[in-house]
Amino acid sequence: MSLAADRASRSLRLTALTKEFATFTAVRSLDLEVPAGSFFALLGPSGCGKTTTLRMVAGLEVPTSGSIHLGDDEITYEKPYRRPVNTVFQNYALFPHLDIHENVAFGLRRRKVKDVDRQVKEMLALVELESQAKKKPPQMSGGQQQRVALARALINRPEVLLLDEPLGALDLKLRRAMQIELKRIQTEVGLTFVHVTHDQEEAMTMADTIAVMNGGVIEQMGSPAELYENPRTTFVANFLGQSNLIAGSVASAEGDVVRVDMHGNQVSIPAERAHARSGEGWVGIRPEKVLLAPAGEPIDAPGNHLTGGIVTDVSFVGVSTQYLVQMPWGQELMAFEQNTGRRAVLAKGTKVDVSWRPEFSFLLPASQDVNAGVLEEA
Amino acid sequence: MTGLQRAGRWIGEHLVLALGLLVMVYMFVPIAVVMLMSFNDNSKSRNVYAFQDFTWSNWAHPCRPNGMCDAVVRSIEIGLLATLVATILGSLAAFALVRHDFVGRSAANTVIFLPMASPEIVMGSSLLALFVASGFGGRLGFVTIFIAHVMFCLSFVIVTVKARLTGLDENLEQAAMDLYASEWTTFWRVTFPLVFPGVAAAALLSFSLSFDDFIITNLNAGQTVTFPMFVWGVAQRGIPMQVNVVGTVMFLISMFLVLGNMLATRKKVAA
Amino acid sequence: MRRGRFTGYWLMLPAALWLALFFVIPFYSLLATSLYDPEGSVLTGYDVTYHFANFVDALDDFWEPLLRSLWYAAVATAICLVLGYVLAYAIAFKAGRWSSLLLVLVIAPFFTSFLIRTLSWKLILADDGFVVDTLQFLHVLGDDSRLLATPVAVIAGLVYNFLPFMVLPLYASLEKIDGRLIEAAGDLYASPSRGFLKVTLPLSKPGVIAGTLLTFIPAAGDYINASLLGSPNQRMVGNVIQNLFTSTGDYAAAGALSVILMAIIVAMVMVYIRTAGTEELV
Numbered sequence: 034m035s036l037a038a039d040r041a042s043r044s045l046r047l048t049a050l051t052k053e054f055a056t057f058t059a060v061r062s063l064d065l066e067v068p069a070g071s072f073f074a075l076l077g078p079s080g081c082g083k084t085t086t087l088r089m090v091a092g093l094e095v096p097t098s099g100s101i102h103l104g105d106d107e108i109t110y111e112k113p114y115r116r117p118v119n120t121v122f123q124n125y126a127l128f129p130h131l132d133i134h135e136n137v138a139f140g141l142r143r144r145k146v147k148d149v150d151r152q153v154k155e156m157l158a159l160v161e162l163e164s165q166a167k168k169k170p171p172q173m174s175g176g177q178q179q180r181v182a183l184a185r186a187l188i189n190r191p192e193v194l195l196l197d198e199p200l201g202a203l204d205l206k207l208r209r210a211m212q213i214e215l216k217r218i219q220t221e222v223g224l225t226f227v228h229v230t231h232d233q234e235e236a237m238t239m240a241d242t243i244a245v246m247n248g249g250v251i252e253q254m255g256s257p258a259e260l261y262e263n264p265r266t267t268f269v270a271n272f273l274g275q276s277n278l279i280a281g282s283v284a285s286a287e288g289d290v291v292r293v294d295m296h297g298n299q300v301s302i303p304a305e306r307a308h309a310r311s312g313e314g315w316v317g318i319r320p321e322k323v324l325l326a327p328a329g330e331p332i333d334a335p336g337n338h339l340t341g342g343i344v345t346d347v348s349f350v351g352v353s354t355q356y357l358v359q360m361p362w363g364q365e366l367m368a369f370e371q372n373t374g375r376r377a378v379l380a381k382g383t384k385v386d387v388s389w390r391p392e393f394s395f396l397l398p399a400s401q402d403v404n405a406g407v408l409e410e411a
Numbered sequence: 412m413t414g415l416q417r418a419g420r421w422i423g424e425h426l427v428l429a430l431g432l433l434v435m436v437y438m439f440v441p442i443a444v445v446m447l448m449s450f451n452d453n454s455k456s457r458n459v460y461a462f463q464d465f466t467w468s469n470w471a472h473p474c475r476p477n478g479m480c481d482a483v484v485r486s487i488e489i490g491l492l493a494t495l496v497a498t499i500l501g502s503l504a505a506f507a508l509v510r511h512d513f514v515g516r517s518a519a520n521t522v523i524f525l526p527m528a529s530p531e532i533v534m535g536s537s538l539l540a541l542f543v544a545s546g547f548g549g550r551l552g553f554v555t556i557f558i559a560h561v562m563f564c565l566s567f568v569i570v571t572v573k574a575r576l577t578g579l580d581e582n583l584e585q586a587a588m589d590l591y592a593s594e595w596t597t598f599w600r601v602t603f604p605l606v607f608p609g610v611a612a613a614a615l616l617s618f619s620l621s622f623d624d625f626i627i628t629n630l631n632a633g634q635t636v637t638f639p640m641f642v643w644g645v646a647q648r649g650i651p652m653q654v655n656v657v658g659t660v661m662f663l664i665s666m667f668l669v670l671g672n673m674l675a676t677r678k679k680v681a682a
Numbered sequence: 683m684r685r686g687r688f689t690g691y692w693l694m695l696p697a698a699l700w701l702a703l704f705f706v707i708p709f710y711s712l713l714a715t716s717l718y719d720p721e722g723s724v725l726t727g728y729d730v731t732y733h734f735a736n737f738v739d740a741l742d743d744f745w746e747p748l749l750r751s752l753w754y755a756a757v758a759t760a761i762c763l764v765l766g767y768v769l770a771y772a773i774a775f776k777a778g779r780w781s782s783l784l785l786v787l788v789i790a791p792f793f794t795s796f797l798i799r800t801l802s803w804k805l806i807l808a809d810d811g812f813v814v815d816t817l818q819f820l821h822v823l824g825d826d827s828r829l830l831a832t833p834v835a836v837i838a839g840l841v842y843n844f845l846p847f848m849v850l851p852l853y854a855s856l857e858k859i860d861g862r863l864i865e866a867a868g869d870l871y872a873s874p875s876r877g878f879l880k881v882t883l884p885l886s887k888p889g890v891i892a893g894t895l896l897t898f899i900p901a902a903g904d905y906i907n908a909s910l911l912g913s914p915n916q917r918m919v920g921n922v923i924q925n926l927f928t929s930t931g932d933y934a935a936a937g938a939l940s941v942i943l944m945a946i947i948v949a950m951v952m953v954y955i956r957t958a959g960t961e962e963l964v
Contacts, residue, residue: 091585091589092588092589093585093588093589112588112593113585113588113589114588114589114590114591114592114593118589119589119590120585120586120589122582122585122586123582124580124582126580126582126583126585126586127586128583128586128587128601129583129605130604130605139587139590139592139600140590140591143590143591143592143596144591185590186589186590189590189591424776425776427768427771427772427775427776428772428776428777430768430769430772431768431769431771431772431773431776431777431784432772434765434766434768434769434845435769435784435787435788437765437842438787438788438791438842438845438846439787439791440806441791441799441800441802441803441806441842442790442791442794442799442802444802444805444806445794445798445799445802448802448805500696500697500700501697503693503694503696503697504693504694504696504697504698506693507689507690507691507692507693507694508694510690511689511690511693511694512690513690513691513694516690519694519698522698522701522702522705522706523701525705526701526705527896528895528896528899528951529899529944529947530899530900530902530903530904530920530943530944530947531900531903531904532903532904532905532919532920532923532924532940532943533712533903533940533943533944534705534708536712536923536927536936536937536940537705537708537709537711537712537940538704538708539927540708540711540712540714540715540933540937541704541707541708541711541712543711543715543933544711544714544715545711558704559704561700561704562700562701562704562705565697565700565701566701569697619792619793622795623793623795623796625796625797625906626903626904626905626906626920626924629924629928630924630927630928638795639795639796639797642795642797642798642801643797646797646801646910650801654798654801655798657795657798658794658795658798658799661793661794661795662790662793662794664793665790665793665794666790666793669786669789669790669793670783670786673782673783673786
């Protein structure tokens, strides 16, 4: 069945969107364009303004200033029931007094669409709940309710489907399954999905584009790989996965290489990944990019090579082993090593050398808080 | 030894339940007596406090005692009217208190709590003082009873509907609006059906409070006689057995309504 | 969602007006009445003469039924607390799937006439009735002792009539207690009785406070039980106020006595709430 919107799908554009509440500003002058047909994720810790942004798009919250456009139409102050936008609510918000069939039919009936029963049946087939049509929501499991909520929104063929932490209430296994399911449905129907989540893994698994929000503003926007490999801020570096951030000062910035002095060690960073070109900065490297070898043994990585590390902690987690290595200047670096069996697991107290390929490292301005985004996930 | 211990444990497990059930029995003994006495034939004796002979005649001729059925009808009229007004005004107020923020909301909450915490005799005499002071002392009757009943039912309605509204997820209304329902449609399709059980419970409570009230009514009734006032009046002389018929019917109707409602909700969950 | 700024006021207005006119203002009328010239009557009319002596006179004449009311109400409340706690506890923790049915049964007597049920006690406690006969047989009661027209009968009636007011708030607060807390207490070496004293009882405090107030207040103002089950020796303050208003027409004394009763109750409630320390009543 074709669920593609009747109209040609249009892009969603937020311009200088701001929402102030009595005591705080939830969203500050946000600019954002979501291309038609994309799977877009707003990622951030709780209180970062992502849900408020979503609710403004849905029409459930009135912006303090700024505008929201769908294609060329402004919908900033349009009532929620007059915009071609539907929402999958965080706790599903299924109507407890209506059965599943009527829940899914709700939007169609309000718009006086003909042929409701057939459409509902098809929709329930899509989410594999045909047999449950007569049940009431409280009699269903969390995963089933989630699919009903999705069906109830999708059946209206909105130009934009908003998903507010739609998988938050599910357990880990079900969440993984639903992530794949959601992605499949989005690809199938080709609608624009805007997905709000605090789960970075969920955002990276599903979205084409992620906007990382913090404190009411977008810190960085891009494809999952782009954000992960080349974060522009310490917040993104810490919130999306983990990072080692090491203090250093720029020694030279010529051509396409920036050289940084890091506690007496010279490291080089590609210019397009250096977000500071002079003065102090944080050298960033992802733990899985850090290679270890017992002191003096060769490491397969040309370039940045540091000596004098001591293994202070070893955690075996099956697919990998996670090390903490204390460097001569006192900082502990994280290193994740795949358990390929190439070398025995290093014991605590082993003296090691540390190395990484220059093209994996990045440089962030020292003005940013080195701990931003640490442990804020949850 | 283990047998004894097991017996001790069994008693420990079930003692509280058994005591609870005993309390329950205590609560129902008088009602059982009322039901029994509704079949009492006391035509041969003036003693109305002992069971003499079995008869259907009280049930066959419930209106025989002078003025009793008039009083019942009057109580029903007042009860229905007071329930209607109190339920409407109280539900509106509950919406205001739960869904709207306004200056004086906490003061309103306190004023609503007070009638439930004041002795009836004080409320009744205050109201009488007002009626007398404003020159209605000679015109006490149906209208003053109605006013008083709406007054003391209001708090109970507000509290009951408020509880239901507070438990209602506002996301549901937002979901309805998101799904193309206007404010009006949202109210009638989502809010009202979900709040309705609370409103119905409030109405039932109001009616029974109104129908049963004696202390406040007695002070503000003038010459008008409601059913409880009729009972009070005849209690000194010895009550006619038909009063027990009315009591039994009241009990059966309310049990039917409450249990019926309970079974209905249980069935819905089980289906 | 934008809401009308004044919608709240409009929705609140009718109920607020009704309560203001017929609940709040009457208290002022009552105060005024209590200051009437005691010489007034229904025929000659009443004047507010700020006759504060009415209060002294009322206390002087009626201190006995006033104290008796408070005493009876306190005893009845204490008994209700014990019985109500057992019942509420049984419903909340021991009744399993029958709990909702039992809860319905607790409120069922509410829907049967208060007066008729009280009269029914008159029959149960009658001089040649089953209860008195049994107690006489067991020599708990003397051969010509009776139950009717004694404080026992009046208090039994009060307990019976106001028990549901105790059970419902107790149940509401007991039901909220997470059963795992009690298990945790057991896990941490508390015997069942200590677990109850240290965990269940403190957590049900809001229910205990609400229940005792909801029982004590109406019981202190009640006169139906004293009239139907007692004798003039068990006269309570409600009887006096009722009589002064409807039979004697002594509005000044009746008003003064009502004000005193209300003042005592408000004072007791405030002291009680402060000592018990709760704000969860409203």
